[in-house]
Amino acid sequence: MTNYLVTADNKEIALKKEDIEALDSISIDGENYHILEKNKAYEARLVHADYLNKTLTVAINGNTYQVKIEDEYDQQVRKMGLLAVTAQKVNSIKAPMPGLIVDILVEIGQEISEGTPLIVLSAMKMENIITSQGEGVVKSIEVKKDDAVEKGQLIIEME
Numbered sequence: 001m002t003n004y005l006v007t008a009d010n011k012e013i014a015l016k017k018e019d020i021e022a023l024d025s026i027s028i029d030g031e032n033y034h035i036l037e038k039n040k041a042y043e044a045r046l047v048h049a050d051y052l053n054k055t056l057t058v059a060i061n062g063n064t065y066q067v068k069i070e071d072e073y074d075q076q077v078r079k080m081g082l083l084a085v086t087a088q089k090v091n092s093i094k095a096p097m098p099g100l101i102v103d104i105l106v107e108i109g110q111e112i113s114e115g116t117p118l119i120v121l122s123a124m125k126m127e128n129i130i131t132s133q134g135e136g137v138v139k140s141i142e143v144k145k146d147d148a149v150e151k152g153q154l155i156i157e158m159e
Helices: 017-021 072-079
Strands: 003-008 011-016 024-027 032-037 040-050 055-060 063-070 092-094 099-104 117-123 126-131 136-141 154-158
Touching: 003 017, 003 072, 011 017, 063 072, 117 154
Parallel strands: none
Antiparallel strands: 003 011, 003 063, 024 032, 032 040, 040 055, 055 063, 092 154, 099 117, 117 126, 136 154
16 A cells, blocks of 8 residues: 655645545646546646656646655655755865856855855866855965966965
């Protein structure tokens, strides 16, 4: 017996496979559906589906809802806390390729988080913005503008 947890507008509904199979619905064109529930008719339309993240946007009688569907495995993973994101501390930023430092976008003492732009590195006639892969505080900047760097060279030290 497969159990599903459906979340729509912050309301959770537990469903069994039999509940879904017993639903009185007719597909009109694959996107639009006619549903009968307790002698009440509903017009439903699939607005958007993100099957990878198991989310849907549906319109029922003109009202739009965001729906997330979790099967038993998804529920177990969530209960085990395996989806919790932990912040990653960064100790140093190194040059990913040889090039020329065009600009330094951070200062000593600045707090940074994942995705923060750090430097602009020109390599092979292209300017690349190097971003942080984690969080931390800039302890020292080991290069200056117009310095040439080698791959793997320390650029920024973090604390």
